[in-house]
Amino acid sequence: MSFQEIIPNEPLSLFIKSILIFENSENSEITKLPFFADGYPGLLFHKTDGGLTVIPHHKEMPDLFIYGQTINPIELEIKGSYSIIVAQLYPFVLKSFYSIDPKSINDNCYIPGDTEEVLSNLRSSGTTDDCIELIKAYLLNNFEKRKDNLDFKIRRALEMIIAGNGTENIGQIAKELDFNIRTFERRFLTETGLSPKQFAKIIQFQTSLQRLTAKDYNKLSDIVYENGFSDQSHFIRVFKAFTGKTPKSYSS
Numbered sequence: 001m002s003f004q005e006i007i008p009n010e011p012l013s014l015f016i017k018s019i020l021i022f023e024n025s026e027n028s029e030i031t032k033l034p035f036f037a038d039g040y041p042g043l044l045f046h047k048t049d050g051g052l053t054v055i056p057h058h059k060e061m062p063d064l065f066i067y068g069q070t071i072n073p074i075e076l077e078i079k080g081s082y083s084i085i086v087a088q089l090y091p092f093v094l095k096s097f098y099s100i101d102p103k104s105i106n107d108n109c110y111i112p113g114d115t116e117e118v119l120s121n122l123r124s125s126g127t128t129d130d131c132i133e134l135i136k137a138y139l140l141n142n143f144e145k146r147k148d149n150l151d152f153k154i155r156r157a158l159e160m161i162i163a164g165n166g167t168e169n170i171g172q173i174a175k176e177l178d179f180n181i182r183t184f185e186r187r188f189l190t191e192t193g194l195s196p197k198q199f200a201k202i203i204q205f206q207t208s209l210q211r212l213t214a215k216d217y218n219k220l221s222d223i224v225y226e227n228g229f230s231d232q233s234h235f236i237r238v239f240k241a242f243t244g245k246t247p248k249s250y251s252s
Helices: 094-098 116-124 128-149 152-163 170-176 181-192 196-213 220-226 232-243 247-251
Strands: 002-006 016-024 030-035 042-048 052-055 064-067 074-079 082-089
Touching: 016 128, 042 074, 042 128, 064 116, 074 082, 082 128, 094 128, 094 181, 116 128, 152 170, 152 181, 152 196, 170 181, 170 196, 181 196, 196 220, 196 232, 196 247, 220 232, 220 247, 232 247
Parallel strands: none
Antiparallel strands: 002 016, 016 082, 030 074, 042 064, 042 082, 052 074
16 A cells, blocks of 8 residues: 655645545455544545445445544445545634534534535546645635635634644633633534544544654653653553554554
């Protein structure tokens, strides 16, 4: 399998974190790609020989769809060769782009009503690069039409939580953005589908997962304390909640 990550420039970077490409030209029987909570909903397009199914829901997915926050671990089960493009979206855009409650598609997906044209073009497109440009154009069009409705204060809050790897004090962020804490929590949940603390916990988990995956540590306690967990049992508990595995079984 080949993997590529593209970091977009402005104005796309205002609402797209990154574009991920997973490809395999070999006609292998079944591929399983694990996905864990990362804090970002997204748009996914796939070309596959035998379809794409989300496990454990055993749900066969359409060629193009929006997915919400991934909270519980899933696998994408793919039959045959495949090309998958994922545009990771900053989570403050779903409500404005699609007039939906973001929380309603946590661990779920949504089929927008405005994708018929772009889907037809994606299906007939010859190259991955062409598909990426079509997806970027579709999302940019949504942004240009709805940018006045976007809550850029919540985007700033997201930036602050991400920059602090999920360890920033939520009350302090609310204060810096001139919110009282209750208003901030309510507005954040409305725009993203998560509470600020939930989002921060996911970012904290992802930061530790990246360290663990890269084997960028001498002992597990390095990850625990450098990523703001109170102790090793706290880290293991959070890690298992998001992956279904202990850090030891995941890294073995």
